[in-house]
Amino acid sequence: MTKQDPVSQNLRIQKTFEALFALEDVREIFRGALPSGLNETEEQAFQNKLAELRGLVSELETGTGKPEILKLTGNLPVRDREEACINIQPIQAAGRLTVEARKALIAYGDGYSTCDSCKKPFRLDKIKEQGIADFHGELAEFLNMDQARVVPGARRGFQAVISSLLEKGDVAVVSSLAHYTEFLSVEHAGGIVKEVPLNEKNIITADATAEKIEDVIRETGKVPKIVMIDHFDYQFANEHEVREIAKVSHAYDIPLLYNGAYTVGVMPVDGKALGADFVVGSGHKSMAAAAPSGVLATTEEWAPLVFRTTQMQGDLTGRRFGIKEVEMLGCTLMGGTLFSMMASFPAVKERVLHWDEEVRKSNYLMDRILSISGSRVLSEYPRKRALSKVDTTGSFDKVAQAHKKKGFFLSSELANRGIKGVFPGATKAWKLSTYGLSWEKVTYLGDALTEIAEKYGLGIQDEHAA
Numbered sequence: 311m312t313k314q315d316p317v318s319q320n321l322r323i324q325k326t327f328e329a330l331f332a333l334e335d336v337r338e339i340f341r342g343a344l345p346s347g348l349n350e351t352e353e354q355a356f357q358n359k360l361a362e363l364r365g366l367v368s369e370l371e372t373g374t375g376k377p378e379i380l381k382l383t384g385n386l387p388v389r390d391r392e393e394a395c396i397n398i399q400p401i402q403a404a405g406r407l408t409v410e411a412r413k414a415l416i417a418y419g420d421g422y423s424t425c426d427s428c429k430k431p432f433r434l435d436k437i438k439e440q441g442i443a444d445f446h447g448e449l450a451e452f453l454n455m456d457q458a459r460v461v462p463g464a465r466r467g468f469q470a471v472i473s474s475l476l477e478k479g480d481v482a483v484v485s486s487l488a489h490y491t492e493f494l495s496v497e498h499a500g501g502i503v504k505e506v507p508l509n510e511k512n513i514i515t516a517d518a519t520a521e522k523i524e525d526v527i528r529e530t531g532k533v534p535k536i537v538m539i540d541h542f543d544y545q546f547a548n549e550h551e552v553r554e555i556a557k558v559s560h561a562y563d564i565p566l567l568y569n570g571a572y573t574v575g576v577m578p579v580d581g582k583a584l585g586a587d588f589v590v591g592s593g594h595k596s597m598a599a600a601a602p603s604g605v606l607a608t609t610e611e612w613a614p615l616v617f618r619t620t621q622m623q624g625d626l627t628g629r630r631f632g633i634k635e636v637e638m639l640g641c642t643l644m645g646g647t648l649f650s651m652m653a654s655f656p657a658v659k660e661r662v663l664h665w666d667e668e669v670r671k672s673n674y675l676m677d678r679i680l681s682i683s684g685s686r687v688l689s690e691y692p693r694k695r696a697l698s699k700v701d702t703t704g705s706f707d708k709v710a711q712a713h714k715k716k717g718f719f720l721s722s723e724l725a726n727r728g729i730k731g732v733f734p735g736a737t738k739a740w741k742l743s744t745y746g747l748s749w750e751k752v753t754y755l756g757d758a759l760t761e762i763a764e765k766y767g768l769g770i771q772d773e774h775a776a
């Protein structure tokens with residue numbers, strides 16, 4: 311296999327987009343035409359487009375041609391980050407679409423495309439024809455829960471649960487590393503968050519949770535309505551004692567919401583074994599789906615409350631809306647988002663089985679970073695996850711102090727090597743994810759970081775360079 315030089319590689323990527331768009335233009339001709347066939351003008355336009363496409367294919371073959379300026383609309387450029395670069399941006403790694411999902415978006419991008427075969431009783435999760443109803447069942451099974459719904463993001467899953475459970479002034483116990491969307495879901499319902507403190511290792515323990523629940527009861531005289539715990543938090547991606555925390559909250563008769571934004575879709579999640587009453591996952595963060603998408607799963611015990619159906623009746627018309635679910639506002643993901651999630655699902659089910667390999671890659675890269683003297687890992691180590699937070703105050707930040715680009719030198723050195731996703735300007739504490747990258751890419755990353763370190767005279771300790 312011959313390696314393309316980067317210029318012609320980028321040109322080929324660009325030409326691939328041009329060819330894809332040319333095919334979309336062909337598709338547009340069919341959309342404008344009568345079902346009976348193309349008229350003369352359309353036929354001409356069709357032939358012209360095909361000729362253009364043939365030209366593009368030949369440019370692709372030879373790696374030649376001039377890049378057209380591709381703007382989708384206004385000043386919006388084509389996004390080729392995943393084709394042209396190694397993207398280590400932590401929130402994007404596991405939301406990268408599978409090829410099946412990208413095809414689903416092409417085919418089902420039109421507005422309400424899930425509604426082609428919607429029949430009575432008119433609810434998204436009941437649609438049989440496109441496999442939508444089955445998918446809902448499979449999602450519940452995948453998480454080992456009883457029922458599942460798709461939601462526009464994990465945050466909307468929190469919102470549905472919180473708004474069902476909390477009245478004004480009620481308390482939700484959350485982690486000190488809780489995501490802002492957990493706060494907002496509580497605020498939206500007029501509730502109050504109370505945070506469980508971290509231990510010295512930045513872990514939420516069951517003991518600390520029990521103490522917090524006791525504190526809340528003592529201070530407010532009320533038992534918290536829910537405990538929400540991130541299995542892996544977004545700041546350090548440390549693993550928290552979720553199973554034990556579920557036991558603690560159940561001892562107080564408090565349901566547990568398992569925040570799987572960083573787990574559902576990348577590692578096996580067994581809701582029942584974890585003792586979760588609610589499992590929330592993010593489609594666009596961890597299930598290789600388009601945004602906004604996610605999943606909310608629950609047990610037979612809680613489903614009637616959280617998935618309660620409308621009771622409202624119009625005073626003039628007397629209309630009622632049957633089995634539409636209040637918290638879902640009827641239907642949720644009505645088009646390409648759902649189909650992208652469904653199209654990726656077989657791959658997602660398979661990839662969670664290879665989580666240990668992803669963790670090995672993560673640890674390999676951490677060891678490469680640790681081999682650069684002065685670098686530290688702020689997350690728990692060895693890593694149990696693909697996302698990590700590192701501290702390079704003692705290494706790359708020293709270089710930044712003297713560099714004319716200051717902190718931007720690192721992201722720019724990385725970008726020169728085709729690596730993106732490091733927060734521009736960050737040289738002290740920064741996050742990255744190796745999720746879904748091949749070993750070839752992970753090794754390339756390790757080599758690139760070592761090379762940058764050596765270029766600026768930072769020491770490399772070989773015992774860490776695995």
Ligand SMILES: *Cc1c(COP(=O)(O)O)cnc(C)c1O
Nearest residue numbers: 463464465489540544571592604
């Ligand atoms: C990303 C994230 C969320 C929000 O997920 P959305 O699907 O974008 O709503 C919630 N919690 C945690 C821990 C996250 O990392």
